[in-house]
Amino acid sequence: MGIIAAIDLGGTAIKGALFDGTGPLTKKNHPTEAKKGYGHVLQNIDQLIQRMADNKGIKVDEIRSVGVGVPAFMAEQGRRVVLAPNLGWSDVDFASDLAEQMQKPVFCNNDANLAALGEHWQGNGKDIENLLMVTIGTGIGSGLILNGELYQGKSGMAVEVGHMVIMAEGSHRCSCGRQGCVEALTAAPAIVREAKKLMDVPTDCLPDVNITEAKQVYQAAASGDKRALQVVEKAAYFLGVALANILNFYELDVIIIGGGVAQAGDILLNPLRRTVARETVFFQRRPTEILPGMLGNDAGVFGAARWAALGEAKKRG
Amino acid sequence: MGIIAAIDLGGTAIKGALFDGTGPLTKKNHPTEAKKGYGHVLQNIDQLIQRMADNKGIKVDEIRSVGVGVPAFMAEQGRRVVLAPNLGWSDVDFASDLAEQMQKPVFCNNDANLAALGEHWQGNGKDIENLLMVTIGTGIGSGLILNGELYQGKSGMAVEVGHMVIMAEGSHRCSCGRQGCVEALTAAPAIVREAKKLMDVPTDCLPDVNITEAKQVYQAAASGDKRALQVVEKAAYFLGVALANILNFYELDVIIIGGGVAQAGDILLNPLRRTVARETVFFQRRPTEILPGMLGNDAGVFGAARWAALGEAKKRG
Known part of the structure; x- marks a missing residue:
């Protein structure tokens, strides 16, 4: 699946991991700083991905896509955030906005949905x-x-x-x-x-x-x-x-x-x-x-990686 | 769909109707008499179908199949009755037994499932x-x-x-x-x-x-x-x-x-x-x-007819 950046966006911390086809290459966290505003959170995600790439000696260009679990009620198969109480967001096109920020395909979904997908992919499911x-x-x-x-x-x-x-x-x-x-x-x-x-x-x-x-x-x-x-x-x-x-x-x-x-x-x-x-x-x-x-707090990033891989495959048709 | 006998089996009464492709040709009821035993109820269904056929001048041989709604918890896609409290039945192969009695294909399901199917076919659904x-x-x-x-x-x-x-x-x-x-x-x-x-x-x-x-x-x-x-x-x-x-x-x-x-x-x-x-x-x-x-008490027989028609179509493949 190439390299995928997987993000589990929480109210206080952003958890990140880079995945290749076999599993996580590196994991890092970054404060969410939701109070500094929506655009700032997008930048924090960008920075976290940059730091993880630097850490593994990878160019950000080599990252094919980004998967994100969001603590939100979402619509349109995860493209739209209807309401994210812990982030103070409502009705934002988060996937599109982050895709523009990152210049990469972004695949989002509700964080618990992606935790389920993570456990289904590599955990007790x-x-x-x-x-x-x-x-x-x-x-x-x-x-x-x-x-x-x-x-x-x-x-x-x-x-x-x-x-x-x-x-x-x-x-x-x-x-x-x-x-x-x-x-x-x-x-x-x-x-x-x-x-x-x-x-x-x-x-x-x-x-x-x-x-x-x-x-x-x-x-x-x-x-x-x-x-x-x-x-x-x-x-x-x-x-x-x-x-x-x-x-x-x-x-x-x-x-x-x-x-x-x-x-x-x-x-x-x-x-x-x-x-x-x-x-x-x-x-x-x-x-x-x-x-x-089985995956503890990592279920979310595992699921985000899997969701991005599935999203890419669906796009290729 | 040829002619189908549709049965809505209740605790006190058996409702029956004969359907052709357009709708019910005739409707009749018969007491269930569940207390007289399982075999007796099968015979009552048989008799009711016979009476409806006689009433319309149809030979029972012309009836292609029978659909039955049963007031029961059912398993195996409606083939098996797990528990029918109002009939006093538990764990019986009702569909097979009635098929043997009638010498015809029988398609059963839970009565409320078939009422839903009836309203979906010809009612408010x-x-x-x-x-x-x-x-x-x-x-x-x-x-x-x-x-x-x-x-x-x-x-x-x-x-x-x-x-x-x-x-x-x-x-x-x-x-x-x-x-x-x-x-x-x-x-x-x-x-x-x-x-x-x-x-x-x-x-x-x-x-x-x-x-x-x-x-x-x-x-x-x-x-x-x-x-x-x-x-x-x-x-x-x-x-x-x-x-x-x-x-x-x-x-x-x-x-x-x-x-x-x-x-x-x-x-x-x-x-x-x-x-x-x-x-x-x-x-x-x-x-x-x-x-x-929209169909009132007839939702069940409409659904039973539809279920038998769908069952026949599935059998033909």
């Missing part, structure tokens, strides 16, 4: 025909591979598992405006919120009760704190209900859990597996494996 | 590429047409909108075993249950407060009873949340509401449209029309 990847961090992202291909719907909007309502009339308002979305019940801020309610008394396992990060709750659960375990199991229950709802619509071979919260591992995954098994018992024909991501 | 049909009665059935074709998933299990959980930890246990399914919140028994709670005082509009049927509640709502209206609007809200969840996954041109409860018309459909519009505002690219079914 390898050779799997039907898989869903759910990335859990501050928000919840998701990407769906159906029959071996990224599924995007007619207009190319991502499948947003995080904004499935599973608690109608639930009191928790989601960032999207709906009430009772999975994201508002399961993502990191929900873990912190629920933990604060329960874990207000110091214990041996958790002497510091100033909970500010979901990671603290997962660690406390792993070391046996029953209240933390209760919080984690509740989050797993809500996520499990949502995944069971999805398995009612799509028959999936594998569900991959990625993102920050997923590093909690079996403390989260085991109750999640139990809920999914229980909630699908009446309609599921065969079990769906629930696995952690 | 005509020329629509992507549509969902939801039939609301004692239970909730659903059928999905994607890119002009019935979508069944890999193993052929129906997409069961009714068993999407939208009220996790909700107190209402569904017949399927899950808690907080749309069906447990929106179908006819839920309407009656909620109405009984609110409407225990006689009023001018509703002197008889012995509510036994959802129809009474819809009629009371239509004549201005505020409590009945509240019950209907709540049901519409729950159904709307579920439909919005689905529109997050599939981009649909039209959603068709059919079945007994749907006869309530705009009293149900208007609040439903409002909820769907509100709950999809952040991700929907274009509006989805919500329409009542």
Whole structure:
């Protein structure tokens, strides 16, 4: 596939990698600096690619195309950013603008879609025909591979598992405006919120009760704190209900859990597996494996590289 | 397509019609008599087809094939009945058994799938590429047409909108075993249950407060009873949340509401449209029309005829 620059654009950092046909040649990061404006972010991406090329003694001209995962609702098969709350962008022709900046073909898509594609290409979704990847961090992202291909719907909007309502009339308002979305019940801020309610008394396992990060709750659960375990199991229950709802619509071979919260591992995954098994018992024909991501934080750049390679191949026809 | 016998198999009645290429030639019903056993139901279907043929002066030999909608969870693209609670059947090779009884090709599918196919062929879904049909009665059935074709998933299990959980930890246990399914919140028994709670005082509009049927509640709502209206609007809200969840996954041109409860018309459909519009505002690219079914109770036989015609065409290759 020649050399491809793969970018995973985040709210605070831009992750980059150069790929040849076999895998990543080099990886580097650069601050996003979204507050300095849209044009500045484009320049930062340009600079990061330049630095990676310099680092490997490659001329930027040798880079055939650029793949970018964007934390955004996107339309037109990833060409258009409808809304990127963490970047402060709405309705921009990001792919065209970056292509002009770089003087190269640019292939963009939603970051969670590309994480799914990355795990499908080189991770725990390898050779799997039907898989869903759910990335859990501050928000919840998701990407769906159906029959071996990224599924995007007619207009190319991502499948947003995080904004499935599973608690109608639930009191928790989601960032999207709906009430009772999975994201508002399961993502990191929900873990912190629920933990604060329960874990207000110091214990041996958790002497510091100033909970500010979901990671603290997962660690406390792993070391046996029953209240933390209760919080984690509740989050797993809500996520499990949502995944069971999805398995009612799509028959999936594998569900991959990625993102920050997923590093909690079996403390989260085991109750999640139990809920999914229980909630699908009446309609599921065969079990769906629930696995952690294999590529960790690199799933996005792997997916971006793959998306650019697929985009090039499609262009060649 | 020659002459096709179309059957809509229900818990109490078997609806039948004979179709030629242009539409139904004749329609007749026969009691299901499910309690008399599986073989007896097969014979009743046979008899009904015989009676319809006699009625039109057609020899049964002239009927090329039989299409049947079954109120069941089905597998293997509709060949196998996994579970049909209203008939008391589980794990039967219904299509093969009926084919042997009739000495003709038999093409079966879930009844709601075939209602969707019927509306797509000759009803309010005509020329629509992507549509969902939801039939609301004692239970909730659903059928999905994607890119002009019935979508069944890999193993052929129906997409069961009714068993999407939208009220996790909700107190209402569904017949399927899950808690907080749309069906447990929106179908006819839920309407009656909620109405009984609110409407225990006689009023001018509703002197008889012995509510036994959802129809009474819809009629009371239509004549201005505020409590009945509240019950209907709540049901519409729950159904709307579920439909919005689905529109997050599939981009649909039209959603068709059919079945007994749907006869309530705009009293149900208007609040439903409002909820769907509100709950999809952040991700929907274009509006989805919500329409009542056009074929009423005949959607099932229309779909059964169409399914048999498609099955024959596929066999011919």
